[in-house]
Amino acid sequence: GAGVSQTPSNKVTEKGKYVELRCDPISGHTALYWYRQSLGQGPEFLIYFQGTGAADDSGLPNDRFFAVRPEGSVSTLKIQRTERGDSAVYLCASRSGTSFTGELFFGEGSRLTVL
Amino acid sequence: AQSVAQPEDQVNVAEGNPLTVKCTYSVSGNPYLFWYVQYPNRGLQFLLKYITGDNLVKGSYGFEAEFNKSQTSFHLKKPSALVSDSALYFCAVRDRSASKIIFGSGTRLSIRP
Numbered sequence: 001g002a003g004v005s006q007t008p009s010n011k012v013t014e015k016g017k018y019v020e021l022r023c024d025p026i027s028g029h030t031a032l033y034w035y036r037q038s039l040g041q042g043p044e045f046l047i048y049f050q051g052t053g054a055a056d057d058s059g060l061p062n063d064r065f066f067a068v069r070p071e072g073s074v075s076t077l078k079i080q081r082t083e084r085g086d087s088a089v090y091l092c093a094s095r096s097g098t099s100f101t102g103e104l105f106f107g108e109g110s111r112l113t114v115l
Numbered sequence: 116a117q118s119v120a121q122p123e124d125q126v127n128v129a130e131g132n133p134l135t136v137k138c139t140y141s142v143s144g145n146p147y148l149f150w151y152v153q154y155p156n157r158g159l160q161f162l163l164k165y166i167t168g169d170n171l172v173k174g175s176y177g178f179e180a181e182f183n184k185s186q187t188s189f190h191l192k193k194p195s196a197l198v199s200d201s202a203l204y205f206c207a208v209r210d211r212s213a214s215k216i217i218f219g220s221g222t223r224l225s226i227r228p
Contacts, residue, residue, distance in 0.1 A: 004158070056215050058215070
């Protein structure tokens with residue numbers, strides 16, 4: 001597709017369950033970011049990939065959160081033992097090249113609701 | 116540590132009037148600065164950026180922003196507001212020594228006819 005694709009668009013789960021959120025970036029974009037946006041707040045940085053490696057994972061809130069990008073394209077954000085506080089919209093963005101001057105292209109997000 | 120502040124949760128402007136959405140930042144070095152817009156049920160979209168050079172940068176939909184190093188500000192402006200400009204606006208900053216891009220809390224812009 002032409003843009004960043006995120007699936008599922010909506011996910012409702014129960015407290016304690018495991019969740020995977022997928023991001024398919026724009027073809028050829030080597031940089032990929034995950035953000036979390038709670039209601040009424042700005043996007044909160046979680047993790048940044050350059051290629052296959054996590055270049056900066058300082059925003060992951062705890063060890064229940066993990067993200068992978070094994071082939072340098074699609075990325076999966078994994079949340080173990082979900083808690084109600086994890087409810088938010090999870091945003092993925094990609095950028096071409098290694099220069100940080102380029103803009104980010106965002107997907108429409110995956111809305112996670114933990115009951 | 117880098118941070119960005121948007122002091123106004125909401126800005127209300129009459130159509131045809133000029134608008135300003137404020138943003139201030141804090142970084143340890145020279146910043147990269149960005150503005151993004153979020154329409155209802157849509158992903159964030161890039162509006163404009165300051166990297167280096169001219170302090171006044173122009174972007175999409177007639178928006179512009181002025182980088183002011185002494186005031187550490189990057190306010191978003193438009194000479195004549197449209198009802199269709201109503202949306203949520205986010206300022207973002209990256210310290211050149213860091214890899215992550217930090218977003219402000221957002222300002223809801225409401226343009227009344």
